Amino acid sequence: MTQHNYSRAALFSLTAFALWSVGDALLKWARTADMPEGQVLVVSGLSGMAVILLLAILGKKLHRLRPQSPKRLLLIGLCQALAYLLWIVALPHLLLVGMYTVSFLTPMTVAAMASLFLKEELGAKRAAAIGTGFAGVVVAVDPASLIHDTAAWLPHLAVFGSMLMTATQMLLLRVVSQKESGGSLAFYPRAMIVAMGLLLCLLHGWGSFKPLAALAIAASGAIGAVGWVLLAKAYKSAPAAAVAPFQYGQIFVGALLGYMIWDNLPGAWMLSGAAIIIASGIWLVRHERRMSRTMIRVD
Secondary structure, eight states: OOOOOHHHHHHHHHHHHHHHHHHHHHHHHHHHTTOOHHHHHHHHHHHHHHHHHHHHHHTTOGGGGSOSOHHHHHHHHHHHHHHHHHHHHHTTTSOHHHHHHHHTTHHHHHHHHHHHHSOOOOHHHHHHHHHHHHHHHHHHHOHHHHHTOGGGHHHHHHHHHHHHHHHHHHHHHHHHTTTSOHHHHHHHHHHHHHHHHHHHHHHHOOOOOOHHHHHHHHHHHHHHHHHHHHHHHHHHHSOHHHHGGGGGGHHHHHHHHHHHHHOOOOOHHHHHHHHHHHHHHHHHHHHHHHTTOOOOOOO
8 A cells, every 4th residue: 555745745845836826937037138038948948858867877777768659759758848848938028926826727727628538427516617617717817807908919819829839748747647747758858849949940040148147047947857857756756736825835935935026016906816716726636636537646
């Protein structure tokens, strides 16, 4: 019988999500310094690959990076690269809290996609939780304000598209997670990010190189890789249903970083919408646990 260590899982997951928020703050700073998207993808992807490769060598698990399903990994990598590209497009224009609010819809979107494409039973309660979550986004975004600020449409569409790509990636992981190691699932999608970045640089040019911004992006990529490793350990220490809610801590870290670095504070509409999404998300996770659904574990 598997023994769970919930304190260990809480520590690892909280640290992982906090690190990802720090990485997003570094990316946001670099993007506000006019670092082109292609350069961001290349530098971040390479630094993440380097960290994963180093950890595999130190842990004597280099063989576990060998892909078992190259075509499926390629598709997952494409989804992650598109999600990352859309994320960094939105970063200079939106609050971190606002972006996290939309990203919190990911598990609900995965549930809806699983019902549509994998023919999993949705049920009235799950459908209600998903509908409530999307209603929370409407509240958080405050559509009335967008009517008078058309320039904000594109970044909001970008972050929503990023969420959809991430949800698609999570859905695909259900198919390949039992065959691929956590290392290969982290390494090869980052290779796809680098490839997409090189393509963008080829199309739009490399541009002037900004050392400080590049250093921030490299640190963000490395932090993202470390966060992935910590989250994998969290999922090994406790059931996914116990780990997933800790993601919502990002909204507090994001609000703190936004205030400390850019003097940004989320408004009442955004906080209200975030509260609705978090409540519906936590309810959905608990419902899944009660229904004894099989949830993905990171190998």
